[in-house]
Amino acid sequence: MSYSESVEQAISNIKQQTVLMQRSLNNRKLMDALKFTSTMLTELRNPRLLPKQYYELYIQIFDSLTILSAYLVENHSNGHHLADLYELVQYAGNVVPRLYLMITVGTSYLKIPESPREEILKDMIEMCRGVQNPIRGLFLRYYLSQRTKQLLLPEDDKDSIEFNSQFIITNFIEMNKLWVRLQHQGPLRERDQRTKERKELQILVGSQLVRLSQVVDDNLKLYKIEILPILLEQIVQCRDVVCQEYLYDVICQVFPDEFHLKTLDSLLDTSLQLSTEVSVTKIILTLITRLNGYIERVQQENENRDESNNIFQRFWKHLLKLNEERPDLSIQELSGIILGIMNLSLTWYPDNIENLNRLFSLVAQKCKDFGEEKTSESESFMVDLLTAQKLEVVKDFPIYYFNLITQCESFRTLLTLQSSSSQMEVLTKIIDSFLGRLMGTKQQTRNKDGDKSQLLITSKTQLERFLAVLEPMITHKDTKKENDEGNDTISREFTLSIYQEKLTKICHFLMLSLDKSTFKTIESEIELLLMIKNVFHKGGKNIKFTYPAIITNFWRMIRKCNIYKKRIPKKQIYYDNLIKQNFKYISRCINDMFNNCGKNSVDTIYKLNLQNAALADQLSLVDISYDFFSEAFSVFEESLSDSKTQFQALIYMAQTLQKTRSLYKENYYNSLIVRTTLHGSKLLKKQDQCRAVYICSHLWWATEISSVGEEEGETTDFFREGKRVLECLQRSLRAADSRMDNVESCELMVEILNVCLYYFVHGDEQTTHVGVSYINGLIELIKNNLKSLRLEEEQRLSEIDTTKIDSDNETNTSPYNKYNYVMGLDGTYIKLGNVNNSSSANIDFKVKDMKINDMIQIPIKHFDRTCEYILNQRDIDNRFKTVVI
């Protein structure tokens, strides 16, 4: 008898033989049936079959043999005694068919109550040794295992359980040997092919351990003493990577997690004895996952957890041993294990930061040992380790990071050993998590109904540690590349600003996170703010990003002090001093910015001075306010050079001064506004002079500030000097008149007219000095100027008309086009799109393709609108009827 050439043939042969066997059984011709069965089983002798093909045939044959077995059991008392048959099938010619038949008959016999079970089982497993070919042997033993599944000894006493487990272990050991041996069969070049085949067959071996776990059930003693040592011994002794990785994993998976807890020592020790090619990381992680699963399960089922063992301690020892015995382990592998142990510690002992501290310190040591050999891979590993982003167990990252920062010394040590970009990545994640929590974006918190309690800084030391961890970001500098191009500078500045933005925000976070029960007094808050400021100072140039936030917080302190001052009158002097002191701190900040940040920050510094001046004025701190104003003037005079910057800066000065109330004493106000106006009249460009001076006219015309109780028409002591107002307007008009650009000169005059109307609304000539006659004169002047402007337009128009005839293809936009331009606050031309929704903000002092006719329309239309306004006002205010238009 021989086997078929191909799998297809084999399958059809099996089918055919099965039919024949069934027919014989129906005719009660058992001998024939056995013959056909034997023929069918011959197919399993084919040595060329791949594992998958073999499995396919095996399945078919298994089904056929099930039919046979059923018949045998049924007819046991009908003349075919199974004991006889068991003897009979021993005579089959070939070993493979013989043993399959034997197991089929033997296991059928086991179903008969009075059969000698133990004997049969022993015999069958003994006989299986007859097949030593790995694939055939593995399947045969698998067949034995499948057939005996329900038929081992009844598990009612200790001995029979032991017998059963012994039976399975024996089978497992043999299978494992066959499986390992498969690796070494055939030529060396097919090694990889063998490995692949073995992986396909691993389930056969693994299934034995599943069977074993069913037999052992919850019998820990049996497992610990009788079973596990044998299994581990097998694993260690076979010295086979595939086997060790697979079986270690299966043991972890199939036996109960409590067992692992109780046998942790042997499991861990064994892991050290495995082949060096085995991935230690993988093995340890599997074990950790199981142990963490235990906690989860215990929590879900509300059981008491087993605390008898300090699991972390055990792993920690193991880690040290591993570190010692396996210097070959790469830092990635080691950090992989450490990440796993972190996971374990956080699952078992969520509040124990010391555990993490030990782990980080070990990694830090490793980092130092490995020195500069850093790969991008190991870097991203370190980032994972430091941020714990991949650990599901961390439910609330802000709290986790907070604890790390405040309690875990070596976290910072490890962080500082990383590359600058890794440090930034880690710190960014950490900061984002804090800010996300504060702002109520719950992304960082996995815990759904998360703990709403605020993270609070309860000691100076905590803040110190916070700042120490942030230090790499505070002092972060972007490394300047050689042959630096312009665009590069911009991009570097851009990247830098992203980090500094985070840092700046964390300043607010820290100030909002101070524990009120520890830092009861505002003085203690100020002290902490100073701490932050001092650390931020290390940032050098970076303070231009961070100091404005520090200053904001000082401002907040000042407002708080002021409130305390009002409510606690007996401590008035104390708070006055405190406020003064805060302004001094701010002044120091501004000076630091000035000294460190260079030209780019002067405008900001100028404006910060002005805002301080305003705040001091609101608190009636006259001298402080004056000092900040004069500082602003110094910056203006010495450092603001560009004419555009000067113009807007000066206007802002005027706006700020116009809202001050305390400076009237000692003539401060007067000297400041005169100086402002003087600066305005000295600006480089005539149009800037003109606008600055008409804006400065408002400095002599205070308007209501409702929050201090002022009301137009009610308040009688507004600072108002109409004479000065008029002087400003006159001076402004002179500047407008001397502007040589006709269009701009006219537009400026229309703007002055509008300012005149402002004062006209505010009061009559006696107070404002801006009377009807002056306005009418101005309107006359504007009309004349517009007339000459129109003259220019007519001329240009005819020019265009003639050119238009020549070139009809040109865009024939009418010269009487709806105007497209208006003029902005600072004399910029603003072009407007004609089409809806296309809102062009094409803004410049000169628009390139602008035609003179369009330009002329700017003052003309502006004047028209102003006249329309005057007309409308006549309905409300009779005085407007005297304005001639």
Add this chain to the structure above:
Amino acid sequence: MLVLAVGDAHIPSRAIDMPSKFKKLLSIPDKISHVALLGNSTQSPEFLNFLDTVSSNITIVRGEFDKPTIITNRSEANGVSDNYEETNIPLVAVIKEGEFRIGCCNGYTVVPKSDPLSLLALARQLDVDIMLWGGTHNVEAYTLEEKFFVNPGSCTGAFSSDWPIINDTISNNTFEPSNAKEVVGKEGGKSQNDDITTSDGSSKAEDTGNTVADSNVNKQDTKDTTEDEASINEEDISISEVEISGSNVPSFCLLDIQGSTCTLYIYMFIDGEVKVDKVTYKKPIDE
């Protein structure tokens, strides 16, 4: 057409971010066609990136703490990540939506600050129907001379160095924030103050009372005045955020423009909730 008016974020120097509920409201793609960024909001690349997701069409004007230029990373345009552009930020800008011309400015160069007549003169100069301005950190909307003036306040409620806002000036004309929570663009929110649209702007500055300003919700801490003053300590005094920041609650505005009608939605962040109010403005018909 929805135009988002938002400004005075002062991120990161004075605030961490907009309230996340605001961000959520605005994070609806392709809803908002235009963003008017009214100053002091360009220091944070993160915030600008967020606005980029709100609309690709952003008009920025300069506040006192904005640099004269802005650096943007236009990476999505051609896939190159290092494509940085530096553009000027103007003091004023004009945009056109529907039949409206809308002027934008932060107002730090308008003197007197936030003065209705000065703003009116500016609106006249720019020939706009709607004037958006900022700088005060206090949401306001009124009509004057048939023009519509809108200050969306500070979207973060950032610290303001202006004279502190006082709480007891809620005039008869102001309306209480309704409790209607509203999704961007959806119909809803009672218009409790339709008369705002019909009111003829008076020529007097002091008569422009139709403002939603000062609808301040943070009540002053009402300490028992009979308490013995000598025994008061700092701990006994609770201070509201408004008293410290001098700013009103975080707020922004949405202008829903349909032809010649502009419906203004005012969003305010009060006690952790978003409150919405609605005001309608119609462009006057030219004679």
